[in-house]
Amino acid sequence: MSNGIKIGLLVLGAVLLFILVGGFSCYSWVNGLRNDGITKERALSAQYLDNQNHLSAFISGFHEQVGLAEAQSDKVNTILEDAVKGRYEGQGGGYTVDSPFFNAIFEAYPEASLEQLLENWGKIQDYVVAQREGYRNVQSKLLDMIREYDTWRETGLVKSAMVRKLGFPSSRLEARIGDTVVTGEAAREKMLQIVLTKAAKDAYESGEMEPLQVPQR
Numbered sequence: 001m002s003n004g005i006k007i008g009l010l011v012l013g014a015v016l017l018f019i020l021v022g023g024f025s026c027y028s029w030v031n032g033l034r035n036d037g038i039t040k041e042r043a044l045s046a047q048y049l050d051n052q053n054h055l056s057a058f059i060s061g062f063h064e065q066v067g068l069a070e071a072q073s074d075k076v077n078t079i080l081e082d083a084v085k086g087r088y089e090g091q092g093g094g095y096t097v098d099s100p101f102f103n104a105i106f107e108a109y110p111e112a113s114l115e116q117l118l119e120n121w122g123k124i125q126d127y128v129v130a131q132r133e134g135y136r137n138v139q140s141k142l143l144d145m146i147r148e149y150d151t152w153r154e155t156g157l158v159k160s161a162m163v164r165k166l167g168f169p170s171s172r173l174e175a176r177i178g179d180t181v182v183t184g185e186a187a188r189e190k191m192l193q194i195v196l197t198k199a200a201k202d203a204y205e206s207g208e209m210e211p212l213q214v215p216q217r
Contacts, residue, residue: 047142047145086132
């Protein structure tokens with residue numbers, strides 16, 4: 001075999017090896033991006049549900065704090081969700097017995113006497129304040145996770161193009177509200193609505209809500 005043929009074979013082998021190594025590196029990089037995206041979207045979907053669970057636990061715990069049977073009224077739960085989302089903080093009185101929140105709760109519990117509520121209001125006030133802070137924290141956590149996800153998707157000229165090519169936001173990103181599920185970019189927008197609104201239950205569907213009308217006795 002001539003030297004020319006040997007050199008040609010060596011060059012060909014080197015080229016094939018370079019292509020093989022380069023192809024494997026590209027595959028590993030793309031696969032890593034996909035795995036990162038799946039992990040981030042699963043975490044966002046879980047945190048979104050956790051935020052809703054926080055509200056549900058707050059409402060159930062509130063009825064226990066009051067020491068009364070849970071009122072059969074969606075408006076009661078709406079008042080409580082308003083409180084934990086911060087609506088009453090700007091109305092004066094906070095959560096004291098002179099506050100709009102106290103009046104709303106008193107109106108919403110027709111079976112409760114004023115004396116019953118006043119007797120338990122100290123621990124109720126502490127409970128609401130603590131839960132309000134807890135909900136603020138989980139809101140901030142979800143917002144930070146969305147920001148980190150967006151930064152991951154949008155930074156790097158080549159990386160951002162590949163992330164779009166891989167289909168992120170994907171159908172794995174879910175905003176689940178009861179039996180209703182939205183996915184992908186619509187889910188991301190829904191999560192941002194929940195984080196940014198101070199309204200109550202209807203915010204989970206529309207992102208906005210008319211001022212709450214307290215039920216009359």
